[in-house]
Amino acid sequence: MTQDLSKWATWREIHSQPDIWRAWGQALDVAGLRSWIAAQSFDEVWFCGAGTSAYIGDIIAASVKGARSVPSTDIVANPAHFLKGAKPLVVNFGRSGNSTESIGTLDALDALAPHAARINITCNKDGALATRTSDAPTQIIVLPDETHDEGFAMTSSFSTMLLTALALFDAPCDVPARMSDLADQLDNALTQIAIGPRPERVVYVGAGPLAFAAREAALKVMELSAGQMPAVWDSTLGFRHGPKAFVTDATDITIFTSPNDPTRLYDADLAAELRTQFPNAKVETIGAGGDIDIAMPFGPAWAAPLVVAVAQVRGVVWSDTLGLNVDDPFSGQSTLSRVVSGVKLYPVTL
Incomplete structure (x- = not known):
């Protein structure tokens, strides 16, 4: 890089x-x-x-x-x-x-x-x-x-x-100890992130709390690319029910894998299926024993900031390669702003 x-x-x-x-x-x-x-x-x-x-x-x-x-x-x-x-x-x-x-x-x-x-x-x-x-x-x-x-x-x-x-x-x-441990995990995860060619589109999936971490990850990509990189999210089992139609050969698919059974097994099955069905797409797992190894000893909700950080990093890299102002991707467009304003509030009906 x-x-x-x-x-x-x-x-x-x-x-x-x-x-x-x-x-x-x-x-x-x-x-x-x-x-x-x-x-x-x-x-x-x-x-x-x-x-x-x-x-x-x-x-x-x-x-x-x-x-x-x-x-x-x-x-x-x-x-x-x-x-x-x-x-x-x-x-x-x-x-x-x-x-x-x-x-x-x-x-x-x-x-x-x-x-x-x-x-x-x-x-x-x-x-x-x-x-x-x-x-x-x-x-x-x-x-x-x-x-x-x-x-x-x-x-x-x-x-x-x-x-x-x-x-x-x-x-x-023990919150101080846990926050310190998570910080150490993120320091380690940030060293594992490989940046390949910018894909045409991106998918994030996960189960339970990690499904909504996937939602945040997808949003980061769309925001930082000013909408130039389509990104979708879904749950591990929900992805097959239609949203999988989004995948092309030029898609990066990331699965946030749970540390808990049976969830972990469903995540692994989806990863194997997608690698078979879309051999030209990039399929990556992030979690315990994954392509990016994050142990998640405190459960998936506490690990959500760790897996989302990978999308944050890649979003910045892709935004920069698109020639955008990473800190204000919508500069000059006046369509999105850092703090949402201008929405008219109507009186609350008692």
Whole structure:
């Protein structure tokens, strides 16, 4: 790889993740926050966000029992359907904390569930998720400044918000030790990533939490290539039911493989099938014993940032080879922006 990629903030932010996790694992008040959560009264935990921030909730809900992913885009579009009569603990994710849907979700909560407990996890100390007040029991978790990515694509913000929520809602563990171990794993994984010729299209699949990690991986490729590289995602077993039609000889297919049986066996069967059916396509596995070997000792949800980082790296390389501004791939187009704005919010119907 001959490109000078360190000139891009996105590249630097991807590679800063291990150090961020090590420091944040030491700083996060897990015991205090878990105690606060235990003292609240709620029926369900909702994980809310838009885009990548919503996919964080999908990953957690596929792993943590009693958790539900409710995208803020869905709440804003139909707030009464979700909030009337509900008694959730709402966990809001937002890199900037200022997207229209983040603000709209806070508006909907104030109108329809004003006493619902909230945890706002954000990377921007000056955003609405960090600064807006309410009468509801609320915890504000502002991540280190380094996670407030300069680049268009969410990288360290995605991973650190996800790991923060898992530290609070998954089974208790030694969080500093776990974050340090994950950082070491990512350092190792980053040395294993081979960059081949840029494919015409890309596929990511996985099962359980790794299916939604696949969704985030596909989004990274499309965002960083400004839509010039089509990418799809699906579950391991779901991929055969139509989406496999997307595959051509010029497709890169990545399977995020689970450490758990029987899931691991289904992943392996799909990889073998695709290698037989599409001998000219590139089929790669990422996971324990895979082409990129990531052990996943803490389960697939905790490993999601590790496998997604591979897509982050390749997305930057491919974006650069396309001659794009990696930190702002849509520069000059005015179609997508780093923080979604300009969405008209309508009054919440009581």
